[in-house]
Amino acid sequence: MAASLLLNRVSRSVSLHRVGGALSFSSLDAQFLVGRISGTLFRGRSLATLAEGGASCFDEMVSANQRKYYLLGGKGGVGKTSCAASLAVKFASHGHPTIVVSTDPAHSLSDSFSQDLSGGVLKPVQGVDSPLLALEITPERMKEEIKNQAGDKSVKNMMDSMGLGMFAGELGDLNLEDMLNAASPGIDEIAAISKVLQFVESPEYSKFTRIVFDTAPTGHTLRLLSLPDFYDSSISKITKLKKKITAAASAFTSVFGKKKEIQEQGPSNELDQLKERMEKVRNVFRDVDTTEFVIVTIPTVMAINETSRLHESLRKENVPVHRLIVNQLLPHSESDCKFCSVRRKEQTRVLGLIQKDTELSGLKLIQSPLLDAEIRGVPALKFMGDLIWK
């Protein structure tokens, strides 16, 4: 009861902050409430009875000064954005200049921080001690960009330069469009991530030591990992097509007696650059020293089955995974209603399944409670972060 009242106070204070625009909820308040609430709800037998462990070993995550990438992913709606945003706030509170990026087409970073972070550019998050920048990147827009890069500047311009401009629009765009669509979905997210890597690696952002990604739901993430297929199915097809066009153009120009030299495109053309960028994404994803994929799930059998499959795919692709967050666990209560006690029993059973699952049992299990307030705004994210990342 007391805990519920305190949580309601968090919720009310956060709403006041949002509606009134004034910071009515100081971080000291948050610290105090976190201590009180976590003490009230989760001390003693509480969650520890659900499963062993529960600590994320945050010290390990925060200790090194070299840049690290954290990708949070899982099934839709399980709390990926809340966990990613809370991790970014926590890193920033520990002195790491941090960037949090959403590559999920259905962005919710703005909603989660309760600030306008839209527009596809890095925006500072208000109310955090160290610099924290957020970016909602729209993958579809990135795909358009690739299309323009590879289509207009590459195939089309090449044909223009060969005096075949009248075919360029039709041939260049048509084939490229088909190819990009055939490679989609998945390419949009790759493009978004490669774009992010491109600019976070510029000297301007070198001081940012933690980059947190809120990724799209599982299906997208799995497609994202099939990068080699993408190379084969798209970039090499486009490159082959360009070679064919060059050969055809040579024949055409010699038949009509044109002397113009047909230049083979050098290795630094846009498609090669794109390929290089994609290879970089692939390498960053697999670098055990700099990257970790944190899986977020909820305690239901369906979600755990999907999580197990996701981990299997990540493992086969050599993507480093060490931690599994089980979010929205019903906290212990002395006065359980029938509904709550049935749900809690089921959750305990599901936590048992995780411990028996060959894919998941080796991961560090982080238990995150279901809160009775929506997690919106920096104080609420700090609150959640202190419960998860410890």
Ligand SMILES: Nc1ncnc2c1ncn2[C@@H]1O[C@H](COP(=O)(O)OP(=O)(O)OP(=O)(O)O)[C@@H](O)[C@H]1O
């Ligand atoms: N532990 C929790 N307790 C209470 N509410 C939570 C908890 N975790 C997440 N939520 C709420 O659940 C909703 C969905 O969370 P969130 O947006 O983080 O999920 P998501 O996995 O990113 O969703 P999507 O796949 O749609 O992007 C939000 O309203 C969030 O505040």
